[in-house]
Amino acid sequence: MRTKTLLIRLVFCLTSLVCIRVAAAQANDVAVVVNDHNSVTKMSKAELRKIFAGEERSWAAGVPIRVFVRAPGTHERGALLKLLGMTENEYKQYWTSQVFRGEARAEPSTLPSNGMQREALAAFPGAVALVSIEDVKPGMKVLRVEGRMPGEAGYALN
Amino acid sequence: MRHITWTATVLLLLSSLCYPQDTTSTDPETIRQLVQQVNDLQERVKLLESQKKEFQQKESQQNHAGASTPTPPDPLAPPVESADQTASAPTVAQETRQVHGIQWRGFGEVDYKALNRRAPELGTYGFVPGSQANFYSGDFGLFLTSRLTDKASVLSEIVFEEADAQSYRLDLRRLLLKYDYNDHLKMSFGRYQTNIGYYNWAFRSAAWLQTTADRPLVMEFATNGGLLPTQAIGVSLTGSVPSGKLGLNYVAEYGSSDTVRPDLTGDRKVTDENNGNQVNVGFFLRPDPIPGLQIGASYYHDKISDFVQGPSLRYGQTIVNGYIVYVAHGIEFLNEGFLIRDAALHFSNAVFNTPAFYSQISKQFGHIRPFFRYQYVNASSNNLIYDDVGLRYGPSFGARYDLNEYVAFKAQLDHNVRRDEPDLNGLQLQLAFTF
Numbered sequence: 001m002r003t004k005t006l007l008i009r010l011v012f013c014l015t016s017l018v019c020i021r022v023a024a025a026q027a028n029d030v031a032v033v034v035n036d037h038n039s040v041t042k043m044s045k046a047e048l049r050k051i052f053a054g055e056e057r058s059w060a061a062g063v064p065i066r067v068f069v070r071a072p073g074t075h076e077r078g079a080l081l082k083l084l085g086m087t088e089n090e091y092k093q094y095w096t097s098q099v100f101r102g103e104a105r106a107e108p109s110t111l112p113s114n115g116m117q118r119e120a121l122a123a124f125p126g127a128v129a130l131v132s133i134e135d136v137k138p139g140m141k142v143l144r145v146e147g148r149m150p151g152e153a154g155y156a157l158n
Numbered sequence: 159m160r161h162i163t164w165t166a167t168v169l170l171l172l173s174s175l176c177y178p179q180d181t182t183s184t185d186p187e188t189i190r191q192l193v194q195q196v197n198d199l200q201e202r203v204k205l206l207e208s209q210k211k212e213f214q215q216k217e218s219q220q221n222h223a224g225a226s227t228p229t230p231p232d233p234l235a236p237p238v239e240s241a242d243q244t245a246s247a248p249t250v251a252q253e254t255r256q257v258h259g260i261q262w263r264g265f266g267e268v269d270y271k272a273l274n275r276r277a278p279e280l281g282t283y284g285f286v287p288g289s290q291a292n293f294y295s296g297d298f299g300l301f302l303t304s305r306l307t308d309k310a311s312v313l314s315e316i317v318f319e320e321a322d323a324q325s326y327r328l329d330l331r332r333l334l335l336k337y338d339y340n341d342h343l344k345m346s347f348g349r350y351q352t353n354i355g356y357y358n359w360a361f362r363s364a365a366w367l368q369t370t371a372d373r374p375l376v377m378e379f380a381t382n383g384g385l386l387p388t389q390a391i392g393v394s395l396t397g398s399v400p401s402g403k404l405g406l407n408y409v410a411e412y413g414s415s416d417t418v419r420p421d422l423t424g425d426r427k428v429t430d431e432n433n434g435n436q437v438n439v440g441f442f443l444r445p446d447p448i449p450g451l452q453i454g455a456s457y458y459h460d461k462i463s464d465f466v467q468g469p470s471l472r473y474g475q476t477i478v479n480g481y482i483v484y485v486a487h488g489i490e491f492l493n494e495g496f497l498i499r500d501a502a503l504h505f506s507n508a509v510f511n512t513p514a515f516y517s518q519i520s521k522q523f524g525h526i527r528p529f530f531r532y533q534y535v536n537a538s539s540n541n542l543i544y545d546d547v548g549l550r551y552g553p554s555f556g557a558r559y560d561l562n563e564y565v566a567f568k569a570q571l572d573h574n575v576r577r578d579e580p581d582l583n584g585l586q587l588q589l590a591f592t593f
Contacts, residue, residue, distance in 0.1 A: 046403070056341055058341050064308050085486050089563065092563055096592060099263065
């Protein structure tokens with residue numbers, strides 16, 4: 001009887017642990033947001049990486065993609081670097097190279113706040129940005145990544 | 159009751175242990191990033207204040223001129239205009255590199271090279287014959303781009319290159335009118351750097367972008383004794399091909415070049431190839447499952463002549479290239495192979511094959527990136543176009559140290575084995591920078 005009680009307690013503790021872990025991870029999720037009029041609803045992680053690496057530069061409808069990113073040190077920037085597999089220094093060198101190669105016209109615009117990102121999304125039909133889940137506001141269209149919305153278990157970007 | 163208390167205590171303890179802690183730490187990198195953020199915000203405030211002043215000045219001018227009182231902005235109106243202003247003004251750093259819509263960037267280098275032989279070799283810029291060690295300044299490049307429309311832009315690269323006796327020659331390395339119809343069709347018209355291989359595409363002509371202090375000989379610019387036609391004037395098309403996870407891209411170029419390459423021996427002879435119109439087609443793959451991997455191949459064809467033998471002696475020149483490159487997670491692994499085939503078109507059936515390859519590996523550790531490169535070129539002694547090149551092979555190793563985002567210091571040791579010539583050992587030191 002004593003062993004059984006202990007076992008139940010252990011299972012309860014472990015389940016709680018997992019739940020807390022999942023909840024914490026979901027709170028850290030970063031949403032991929034686009035202009036409200038963009039017809040895209042989902043994308044794969046590979047497509048996302050290509051867009052933020054400047055390898056894909058237009059949406060399927062032909063509208064040029066405008067990438068907006070947050071400043072170094074922010075949670076969204078961390079998620080971006082994780083997505084690209086680069087350090088901050090490598091990211092800067094990469095974009096200098098891309099511009100110099102003629103593969104990109106300029107480094108993606110860096111905005112100092114998510115409020116500004118929201119304004120940019122509203123202003124540019126081809127805009128795309130990464131926004132922390134808690135900063136997602138009405139007017140931002142959130143895309144599914146690998147079939148999952150931010151906050152769902154197994155979401156790819158955090 | 160006792161059990162509930164016990165469970166609650168354990169849960170509380172475990173939760174506090176396993177809940178992700180605030181990642182804020184006091185390590186130098188975090189502090190640096192926070193300082194950078196503060197600086198960015200300060201600059202942003204300055205920018206907004208200056209815009210406000212301009213607005214106030216305009217307003218007072220209008221009032222003085224007796225103009226009607228300007229309508230105060232509607233606080234309930236959607237922030238579309240301000241959003242446009244904000245979004246089209248990227249970072250302050252980007253703004254300072256933009257004058258009247260023209261974005262600019264500069265690249266430069268200062269080098270010191272020492273050899274164990276007094277016989278000069280070209281490809282070393284202002285290297286003085288008879289001296290074993292010299293300073294020189296390599297290429298100084300100004301890179302300008304301007305956006306014309308959402309899809310059209312102009313790109314130019316102006317290079318001041320050190321020549322003999324510390325004189326400088328001006329070279330318009332690239333001048334392109336670009337039109338990106340979509341991801342599948344991007345067109346460029348003007349003077350371009352040929353997409354033969356990966357190196358020419360990836361590093362263009364800025365030493366700062368390269369890991370090593372110099373380019374592999376086969377990829378060196380023709381004006382510095384390199385073997386390939388690195389530049390042409392014409393049309394270049396690139397784009398992606400719908401291919402799913404394969405990530406297939408194509409390159410097609412048609413243009414005219416007129417390659418003049420000085421002999422590597424430093425005898426001041428030059429080979430003017432009097433090229434015809436060149437065709438270059440290629441493809442490369444960037445497979446989705448392995449980000450950073452690029453596999454490509456290209457086929458180039460042209461008709462050239464050796465000026466010494468007379469322009470009537472024409473060769474059909476075919477250059478086949480293949481490469482496998484991996485650049486990700488701080489690793490750079492470049493492998494390229496070439497076969498240059500020169501076949502006489504008149505008076506003889508002579509065919510000369512010149513194989514060449516290089517392999518380069520480096521890994522970033524913090525600010526330092528040690529590298530190793532091995533290169534090989536084997537030109538026939540009877541090949542009149544590359545008679546100065548012969549057989550050359552050997553390793554290079556060294557390290558690149560990034561002092562900051564803009565300046566890199568490189569140190570490189572070279573060992574070069576040459577056919578019928580003594581081995582050549584060299585030390586190269588370079589300060590490469592961008593601004």
